[in-house]
Amino acid sequence: MGKAYSVDLRLRVLGALDAGLSKMQAHQTFQISRSTIDDWLKLRAQTGSVQAPERRCSGRGLGAQEGFRVFAERHAHSTLEQMRQAWQQETQQSLSTMSFSRALRERGYTRKKRAIATGNGAKPCGKLLLSRSRRSL
Numbered sequence: 001m002g003k004a005y006s007v008d009l010r011l012r013v014l015g016a017l018d019a020g021l022s023k024m025q026a027h028q029t030f031q032i033s034r035s036t037i038d039d040w041l042k043l044r045a046q047t048g049s050v051q052a053p054e055r056r057c058s059g060r061g062l063g064a065q066e067g068f069r070v071f072a073e074r075h076a077h078s079t080l081e082q083m084r085q086a087w088q089q090e091t092q093q094s095l096s097t098m099s100f101s102r103a104l105r106e107r108g109y110t111r112k113k114r115a116i117a118t119g120n121g122a123k124p125c126g127k128l129l130l131s132r133s134r135r136s137l
Helices: 007-018 023-030 034-047 066-074 080-091 097-106
Strands: 109-111 130-132
Touching: 007 023, 007 034, 023 034, 066 080, 080 097, 097 109
Parallel strands: none
Antiparallel strands: 109 130
């Protein structure tokens, strides 16, 4: 994801539009996409400001939190989606499944691909669905 444009630039572009510059001219002059200009106009109309909205938590760095380790061990029997939902309920922090999976990997956890016995009659090994990888020990 790219870096957000400065508020100063946003104000200059919208000020030029307010002064009569067309969107196409603003696009060419400031090297800003037309869709970005439309987004800024919409943001200003909705909020009265052109300040970049706060980004939703991506889960980056989550795996480094000590509370996350305790949570992961407590929910080791759960599927990834069940763990994500439990995290959201306990912390009121909404994360995508991919972000949650990334946080688990950061902490050194891996998950088994199958939770049940295979069709060839092999029995499940009885290990937890979530285990620490050897390289992180």
